[in-house]
Amino acid sequence: MSKKQKFYVVWQGKNPGIYKTWDECKEQIQGVAAKYKSFDTLAEAEYAFQKNYDEFYGLKGKKNFLSEEVVKIHGKPIGEAIAVDAAFNGKTKMLEYQGVFVETSSLVFKYGLINGGTNNIGEFLAIVHALSLQKKHKTNYPIYTDSLTAISWIKQKYCKTELEVLPENKKIFQIIQRAEKWLRENSISEFQILKWKTEVWGDIPADFGRK
Numbered sequence: 001m002s003k004k005q006k007f008y009v010v011w012q013g014k015n016p017g018i019y020k021t022w023d024e025c026k027e028q029i030q031g032v033a034a035k036y037k038s039f040d041t042l043a044e045a046e047y048a049f050q051k052n053y054d055e056f057y058g059l060k061g062k063k064n065f066l067s068e069e070v071v072k073i074h075g076k077p078i079g080e081a082i083a084v085d086a087a088f089n090g091k092t093k094m095l096e097y098q099g100v101f102v103e104t105s106s107l108v109f110k111y112g113l114i115n116g117g118t119n120n121i122g123e124f125l126a127i128v129h130a131l132s133l134q135k136k137h138k139t140n141y142p143i144y145t146d147s148l149t150a151i152s153w154i155k156q157k158y159c160k161t162e163l164e165v166l167p168e169n170k171k172i173f174q175i176i177q178r179a180e181k182w183l184r185e186n187s188i189s190e191f192q193i194l195k196w197k198t199e200v201w202g203d204i205p206a207d208f209g210r211k
Helices: 022-029 042-050 053-059 068-074 119-137 148-156 167-185
Strands: 005-010 017-019 035-039 084-088 094-101 107-115 143-145 194-195
Touching: 005 022, 005 042, 017 022, 017 042, 022 035, 022 068, 035 053, 094 119, 107 119, 107 167, 119 143, 119 148, 119 167, 148 194
Parallel strands: 084 143, 143 194
Antiparallel strands: 005 017, 005 035, 084 094, 094 107
């Protein structure tokens, strides 16, 4: 699988600008006090570079962070929605997931740490958690995830993981079985489960920020 294209903004370095490879960016920041950040799209990078570093980070949490160009071409995410994400630590073998409101990035729920799993399993469980929570409280916010695999599993009401069942990850499979049972017993037709456009909007608001 080819590595995803990144764009690097150097606000402070040898030659401030936008660079298309990490090697080019690294040349500008090595040995000097630098301020830089990577972006998933050129439009985001260009928008960020128009701002100074401190101003950009002041804008990150605001609703109008996306440039007018990005919004015009691709639209913008629904603010009154729940975004979910999962994080699996390859060293500790621990999984966790969380959900936040898109507009405010305020935490709705968080679960973990659980031994074993995968990111897709975490995303699947996070969506079910968001669905069951909303059923309980009689709310109907759209749910965003950046995992198409998890969305397909939700539609099938089955977590089609190839992960092997082992003594150390027994708990995660028990949680998966409960989630599948909940899906079979509850209608979710009233809910929108949407793909987060990472390549356009950047990282999902529920992202754990550990890349």
